[in-house]
Amino acid sequence: MAQELSNSGLKVVLLESGGLERQSDIDALDDIENVGRPRAKDQWSVRNRILGGSSHTWGGRCAGFDAIDFEERAWVPFSGWPIGMPEIIPYLDRSADHLGLAVGSGFSDQRFWDIANKKPPGTDVDPQFLLPFFWQFSRDDAESYPFEYMRFGRHLPARLGASITLVTGATVQRIVANEAASAVRGLEFSTLDGRKHMLAAAAIALCAGGIENARILLNSKKGARAALGNDRDQVGRYLMDHLRGSTAFFKLAGSEAVQRRFGRYNVKGRFFRAGLRLSPDIQRREALLNCAAWLGEDIAPDDPWDALRRFAGRSPRLPRDAISLIVNSGLIIRGARDYFGARNGVPRKLENLTLECMCEQVPDADSRVTLSDRRDRLGMRLPKVDWRSHPDEARTLHRMAELVAAELARLGLPEPTLAEWVRDRAEIPPSFVDVAHPTGTTRMSSDPGKGVVDANCEVHGVRGLFVSGSSVFPTAGHCNPTQMIVAMAVRLADHLKARMTRSVPAKVTANAG
Secondary structure, eight states, X not given: OHHHHTTSXXXXXXXXXXXXXXXXXXXXXXXXXXXXXXXXXXXGGTOOOXXXXXXXXXXXXXXXXXXXXXSOOTTSTTOOOSSOHHHHHHHHHHHHHHHTOSOSSSOSSTTHHHHHTOXXXXXXXXXXXXXXXXXXXXXXXXXXXXXXXXXXXXXXXXXXXXXXXXXXXXXXXXXXXXXXXXXXXXXXXXXXXSOEEEEEXXXXXXXXXXXXXXXXXXXXXXXXXXXXXXXXXXXXXXXXXXXXXXXXXXXXXXXXXXXXXXXXXXXXXXXXXXXXXXXXXXXXXXXXXXXXXXXXXXXXTTOHHHHHHHHHTTOOOTTHHHHHHHHTHHHHHHHHHIIIIIOBOXXXXXXXXXXXXXXXXXXXXXXXXXXXXXXXXXXXXXXXXXXXXXXXXXXXXXXXXXXXXXXXXXXXXXXXXXXXXXHTTOOOOTTOOOOSXXXXXXXXXXXXXGOSBXXXXXXXXXXXXXXXXXXXXXXXXXXXXXXXXXHHHHHHHHHHHHHOOSOOOOEEEEEOO
């Protein structure tokens, strides 16, 4: 958003809680009180409080949502977006420059083969059950390693126009509104020395993630009034993430065909990954949630491509890396042929090959973020997270694994062995923790009684207060949210440029405290 608003004539202050480098005392501000389903214990693995946010630890995987994700589905309570897929596609296209993608849309279905200039397989999965799906991986062309993902914080200061002021070490604690709580006046933030500051602003956009967006709003409370934007008790509700993990296992011996079919492709200097998703037809017939599957690879410690990368970076682990290159020279030769000839990704040396599935969640008002009685070092109440899962999610994952196994067998490809919990139709294992995709806590809705923001991401009833990020998504889809987050941020930036017809200077004052 800051880059999109550069040189727009608007004066923008970008407040970042972290700094340019990771700091332990700032990491501690991400603590949570968890009272629900098990979550990742190391918050840095899922939430990065640093300039550039969680792009410091993300896996680079990008895709837009499916058309069905925007629909109101009778079998998915509280589903349906107030905007549709056609409105999002232009912003997905514009997200490509920010994310380092070859193309921004139209690459996740059969159109991939035209983009790749490759002939599609002669036989494919039955479309009444499954559809092919492709993910594209972000790339930062400015980095020396050719397939480094975009880490937004590395280049951001140089890409901001003169009208953008970046302030690091500034943790927003609450939004300040007028007496009627009908419009924003500014916000209060703290610096690491504990001092509080006020920033006056005509418009505010919260871009702090699915946990913190809700936390800041819930903390924006004056006296006996409801928290800002929470007159209808919607802030923090409908917390979703993605349930992701292994549903089946392949024997490594003889798995080359399935690895080639559902492996990586090198297209226009970008990696794409092939997988499968549930067809809309079977979702409707069997009342299933949206779900995707791909091959999960556990890389062997002596993988020669990792060794080559360390040699290229002049940090080899000798003599182990040299031995790995000699022992696995055949894999290097085959990889060079695949990379430069077939334009596929290089084959890795594996320890295990699994079928990984990722499923959307049912929007549930009782799956939520509230405020704990515990406080962080700046005095702000911690978020209390009550993340829940549901039987429909387990049922969808069971069915996805069964369908993939059956279709692979029909195509003459190696059939995996279903995980015990899938065969027994058991609950989702506790090992399926959150995967850094907190969604829905400030959901978008045309009805203020069923959401927090409107179709323009403005908080219902509070003029000038906007929210961006996956917290505004009414449903989570099956795919990683980053490209959708960036597309929606570009869309909101356009709305702000159109709406803010004059620049209002920001004023900062410091208070002891």
